[in-house]
Amino acid sequence: MRGNIKILLIADSIQLRSSTQKILTxxxxxxxxxESSSDAFLELKLSKPDLLFWGISMRNSNIYSAYLALQKDFGAHIPIIIITSLLNLNAPGKIENTLNENYITYPFSAKALLDKINNTLSKGEYAKLTVPTKNFKSRKLRSITSLKDLLYYFRTEAEEIDIVKNKPVYKEQKHANYVYLVESGLVKIHRMDExxxxxxxxxxxxxxxxxFYSFKEIxxxxxTATCLTTSKLLxxxxxxxxxLLSxxxxxxxxxxxxxxxxxxxxKNHLLEMAYGSVLKKTSNTILQFAENIENKPHQSIKICRNDLANxxxxxxxxxxxxxxxxKKERLIDIxxxxxxxxNYHKLQLVR
Structure with missing residues (x-):
């Protein structure tokens, strides 16, 4: 009997990756x-998984050509499961026929996914490999009782949207229909004065x-919320x-x-705006942007001067x-x- 089954999951959707990985782990x-077919080729060569689970939309490439390339190099040795809901760009029928029904429709339940994997691995040299499904027969969504749980819920259940730099997420006076989580990027909230x-x-x-604007009433x-960098939101x-709150x-x-x-x-920011020196406001704003860019406070900040000033x-x-x-004081470089x-420490001490 083999040990744990090794599965390579290819997916450019955060939601698909998170939900599928949770079921499998x-x-x-x-x-x-x-996250891409090129990454998959490298991982296949290095790790030699037992199964390839292909959940990639590949919006800018030819799905059928990529699939044939995978089959040519690895398909004879590694079984492949593909998601049919993403087959909407190039020759979907060809892939489905080639797979001989070895595909699954997304979204899927945990039991459906594990049954499909077990069915795929029940042939030839993989006949002894199985994934237990008993824990999922009556599995219910776990309770959301903390912000950590809410974060996981967003990553497995929420709608995923991509917004390019300087485009709005929502606009002032529009109906507040959604609550958002930043998965990657940076978002500013702003308004205009008279x-x-x-x-x-x-x-x-x-x-x-x-x-967070609409808790009980519409x-x-x-x-307005606008993306300062190209961002992925849930x-x-x-x-x-x-x-969930109730x-x-x-x-x-x-x-x-x-x-x-x-x-x-x-409130602290408003006090600083009212009483802080121009130099203090500038240094604190630089520090604030630095701390908000992908949690890497020492990397260069590329933000327009108007946003910094605002x-x-x-x-x-x-x-x-x-x-x-x-810059003259050698606290920053431009x-x-x-x-x-x-000099991060001295920049914090500016008065």
Missing amino acids: DSDCEVLIA YGKQLITGLYKPKEFFG SSYPE RISNSKFQE QSSNLSLELAQLLSDKLSQL VAGISTESLIRSLSFL NGRDIKIL
């Missing part, structure tokens, strides 16, 4: 991940939720979010604490003068639009 499978000046009221990085967005409807008082308490912390941060609450001209001073922090 709960069944004691070893799961390898590849004079047409933009004020950025929040920045959201990966693993952070935003869009409401409109009081501000979202669920307000009705579903309200249902089922767990602990989740509601953790969310209330999260919102309270955000409110405290915003967060700091100062004019673009004042920001540029402050940046020049900080290369075109890129800003790199040279």
Whole structure:
């Protein structure tokens, strides 16, 4: 009898990867991940998995050609399962016929997936390899009782959307229909004052939720959300979010604490805008952006000067003068639009 089954999962969808990986790891499978067909070829050569699970849409390539390439190099030795719901670009019928019904329709249940894998591995040299399915016969979605659970729920159940740089996620005065999670990228929340000046009221990085506006009654967005970088977001409807909150008082308490912390941060920011020096506003804004870019505070910041000024609450001209001073003091380096922090500690001490 072989040990744990090794499965290579190819998927460019975060939602598909998360939900499928969870099912497989709960069944004691070893799961390898590849996000593209090129990554898959490399992983196949290095790891030699027992099964290839192909859940990739491959929007910019020819599915059938890629499939034939996989079959030519590895198909004679490694069985392949493919997802039919993604076969909508190139010759789907050819692939389905070639697979001899060895495909599965997404979304699928845990039991359906494991049954398909067991059926695929029940032939030839893989006949002794099986995945236990008993734990999933009456499995129910686990309770969502914490923000950690909510994060997992978003990654397995939420709708996934991709938004390019400088495009809005939602606009002010539109119906507040969704709650969002940033999976990758950076999102700014902003509004316009009566004079047409933009004020950025929040920045959201990966693993952070935003869009909490409609808890009991239907409401409109009081501000606009825009992607500062090309971003991948996950979202669920307000009705579903309200249902989750109603089922767990602990989740509601953790969310209330999260919102309270955000409110405290915003109050501190408003105090700084009112009483802080221009130099202090500039340095703190640089630090804030640095900490929000993929959790890598020492990498270069590539954000337009207007956005930096709008967060700091100062004019673009004042920001540029402050940046020049900080560069002269060797606290930062500037290369075109890129800003790199040279002395993180001293930048924090600017008054």
